[in-house]
Amino acid sequence: PLIRREDYVAPAFWIRTVDISFDLDPAKTLVISKMKVERNTAVPHGPLRLHGEELQLLRVLINGESVSFRQEGHELVIEAAPDADFTLEVRNTCAPEKNTALSGLYTSGGSFFTQCEAEGFRRITYFLDRPDVMAVYTVTLRADKTKYPVLLSNGNLADSGELDATRHFAVWHDPFPKPSYLFALVAGDLVAREQRITTRAGRDHLLQVFVRRGDLEKTEHAMNSLVASIVWDEARFKLPLDLERFMIVGVSDFNMGAMENKGLNIFNTSALLASPATATDADFARIEAIVAHEYFHNWTGNRVTCRDWFQLSLKEGLTVFRDQEFSMDMAAAPSARAVCRIQDVRQLRAMQFPEDSGAMAHPVRPDSYVEINNFYTATVYDKGSEVVRMYQTLVGRAGFEAGMKLYFERHDGQAVTCDDFAQAIADANPGSALATRLEAFKRWYSQAGTPHLKARGTYDATAQTYTLTLSQTNPPSPGQDSKLAQVIPVAMGLLSHEGQVLPLQLQGETEPAGTDRVLVLDQSAQSFVFVNVTADPVPSLLRGFSAPVLLDDGLTDAELLVLLKHDTDAFNRWEAGQRLSLNRILAAVRSGKPLVLDGAYIEAMRSLLRHPQLDSAFKELALTLPGEAYIAEQLEVIDPQAIHAAVDAAQNQLAHALRDDWVAAFEGNQVSGGYQPDPVQSGKRSLANLALAMLVLDAKRSGDTVWPGRAYQRFKDAGNMTDRLGALSALVNAHAELAEPALARFHQQFKDEALVVDKWFALQGRAAERDGKTFARVRQLLQHPDFSLKNPNRARSLIFSLCMFNPAAFHRTDAAGYVFWADQLLALDAINPQIAGRLARVMDRWTKLAEPYRSAAREAIVRVAAKAELSSDVREIIERALASD
């Protein structure tokens, strides 16, 4: 059924405490839950309706007496619930080892784990499984002591001991009331890295990272990241760790990256384990960000939680913003901060922009859903984070911190809404650019779609004025035909054509107010007049990507070159380079003519690559062409092969024209000394890897054997995974002959490292397509003994790599890619609907495809839709895809 935001009603009952015990057995686990329940007198009198799925019910008692009930679909209905407070006892069993959906209580590698967000707790026991019902939990775990020596749940350990010769128990108590989605338990044969810390407040805490025996040496980076996160949140937002003990546990079967269960975060091992030999620099950075993200949820998510799931971005958007700020602060140097920002924006453009213009487009605060798991999206997370960033831009950093303080003063311990957050930030900043436009600003929560921002300037040399006209259009999206103007903060500056920074004085101001300021567009069009402008300026707009919009600034190549050379804003410097590339790629795709790069462009790229001051990390980003998904976003009709061909041509020409510079970049970016995943070292490795990829690519054209040979040597001798994988990837993409022995060797060397085997599959799934060979290989790899659809990381590594990240191999004129997609989707749906729901999203933008892709995609979607027993996850995505026709 469709759930609507406007239908929200508070629950008919509150559950205040939960005393829950588990007799853990993989085949049949007994759950006994005793709850203190209270009628909510603020809503109309009604029955008690508990959620429950895939459970065997044994008995239901109220105040110790059996009570009559009925089961209605996934609800247990008790008509005769008392008006006075009462105790409710439910006994049921569940089957963890049969739980392939990995939601609720399940087994992985012989241990027990839980995942309850969003609605997994109802697969453990009957409950009011909604985030506005917050209770204090006491959890008793009983299990075999040799198979499950470690027994964990949220909060503090209250008791533990032996039950008999074979079984033991542990009792955990979490003093903080929490919604059921934050419940967790873990039982298994695990070991922990431990560290004690004393926080500023002078309190001692025990930090633990639990993993399988043998993985302990891969937890150092996660532990360091956790310590850094704790220190940062106390320093930046004055938010301390509130539990004596903070635990993280790794599990290799997990649907998402990680989960912020109170005091007991559970992580996909891919987001936790790292060693220089098995993880890349990007993995190290991702682990740091995810450890921080889950830790930061302790305040933004757990202490203050969501009233209902429509408010998901209240915790996710805010927590992504916090982890992005943390990563920037950790990067420290201004140039490294800019690199973080560029990477976040690339991600937003690659994933969120396409989402926002496709069949699944939805507001940051959605209005309806069938399956909430389908709404853990780039929009809720990443656009949500951009919305939080705009608050900070509008009220300033100090103002934002004051707003956060007020938010916690008002709402600590509550389940609240996005409106409550907006109100707190505005109330802490009366008279600010936010407070004076709060209602209009909140359209960021209610209107889907990426706004189009247009900017045009005119210079009057005699009057020395520059008039900048900003206008916006907000294209329709499913269910939203017409939209109102958004509040768009436009951070900007002006440069002369010689690259001089110009002072900014708006008409009516008595003196210039700096060289960098924020204009706020809140109408469909507005003009801003700058006075005392001594030279025809080049505008640098949307600095730092100050709003999640598509910008058309109409700048010429000459103007973009000024920004590329001289902009003081590193983000816009990078952006100018991207725009130069984008313009050329789009012109080729639109005209159908082969892309030929011009000398001016190549010289600009050459001087970037040779630049004596710029960071290697920045150079790598600047010399990487825009992503194919973002390019597609600029086009009305998408021909994936034409886009790929243009990008490929640009790549080959850059490889050739800058050959000597790539050699210099490769030689000049070798890292000596011990491996550190810091911005300087990882920047050098990333540029050296790009240079190597370019040199191997150019060798394919020239027939040169030296660089492929060097790549193979580097692959063999590499001292870390970043270099090894970089060299392997260069061969896989451009040198078929050497790729074969290299891939075989890599598999042999790492066959016992599951996370590295994932990389091995992913590399082949993403490999450059040559005459259908990549596609054929992926199909063949489905039969590989190491492949399994049951493990989400493995399924993603092969299938998602092809369908989501390899458009040239996936979109085939013979439709075989779409047939593959439908087959794998149906197989996956029978095992794990959440993962299948993600794969279904591949077809979000099928209506924009050119023929013959469009018709073939439609046929594949219709075939999936025709299947009677689809999960609600996949059904919702597929129906929305068809409705977008």
Ligand code: ARG
């Ligand atoms: N709250 C988790 C995080 O952002 C993600 C949980 C996702 N769960 C799901 N069922 N989709 O860190």
Ligand code: ZN
């Ligand atoms: Zn989160």
